[in-house]
Amino acid sequence: MxxxxxxxxxxxxxxxxxxxxxxxxxxxxxxxxxxxxxxxxxxxxxxxxxxxxxxxxxxxxxxxxxGGAVPAAPELPPEETAPLPQATRTGRERTTMNRPPRTEQPAPVVPPPAPAAAKPRKKTDAKPATQSAVTACCPYCNQKHELPVEKGKNGKAFLLTCSRCNSEFAVRFVQVIQYQAQTAGFR
Structure with a gap:
């Protein structure tokens, strides 16, 4: 078992x-x-x-x-097998590694980079134009109807009669970036 x-x-x-x-x-x-x-x-x-x-x-x-034999762990000198300091919530102890001393080489002198030329920017105080009309297409004959935004700005659906085919269809305004009209027919 x-x-x-x-x-x-x-x-x-x-x-x-x-x-x-x-x-x-x-x-x-x-x-x-x-x-x-x-x-x-x-x-x-x-x-x-x-x-x-x-x-x-x-x-x-x-x-x-x-079922094979497990390879034995290599024997390490005692200074390398010493446990590392435990991390605490208040801070961590730094450990130093024994490294050979570095040979000092003079650092090459690098000139500071030249400042980039500033490109002139055109300031535009243009604000997005307020939308005054929304286009709704009849789902039956594809006739376009221009509707004022205030008619469906609250997001509720309303019925509209097509001027070309006299069919009634539902319209709902949906705001994406601008208001768009979603339509649905009832036959």
Whole structure:
């Protein structure tokens, strides 16, 4: 029988099936996806949980699933295995890395860039013209009717009789950039 394992996944506790274990990490199957769990939480990368399909499992976990031996972790000197400082809410400690000293090279002198010539702009005080009429087309004969904006500015539909075919149709004003008329026929 498979062993169940509870772990932290996407801001909640989830329970999956333990599939394999290697080097302090556990491979867990949860909702047809594989998660690598360490210290009771699924691994994240860039703030998102790392999940794998069976075909996208890393080579290490494929080898473990096949029953092969897990490669041993390389031995690191004691100064490199020291734990990193833990982040706190009040601030973070900076760690310094041991790097070889840089050789100082004189920086080349770069002249400051010349200011770009300002292009003259034309100031236009043109305001969009207020719309005085809306065109409504008859859905039966395609006759255009010019209607005043005030007639349907409130957005409610009203009936209009066509001047060409004498048919009655519904009109409703809809404001997109300007008012437009939507029409519907009743036959």
């Amino acid at each position: 498979a062993e169940a394992l509870s772990f932290w996944l996407d801001n909640k506790m989830s329970s999956g099936v333990k599939v394999a274990e290697a080097g302090g990490q556990t491979l867990v199957l949860y909702r047809e996806r594989y998660y690598v769990v360490a210290d009771g939480a699924a691994q994240t990368k860039g703030g998102k949980t790392v999940r794998y399909a069976k075909s996208s499992l890393p080579a290490l976990w494929r080898k473990v699933l096949r």
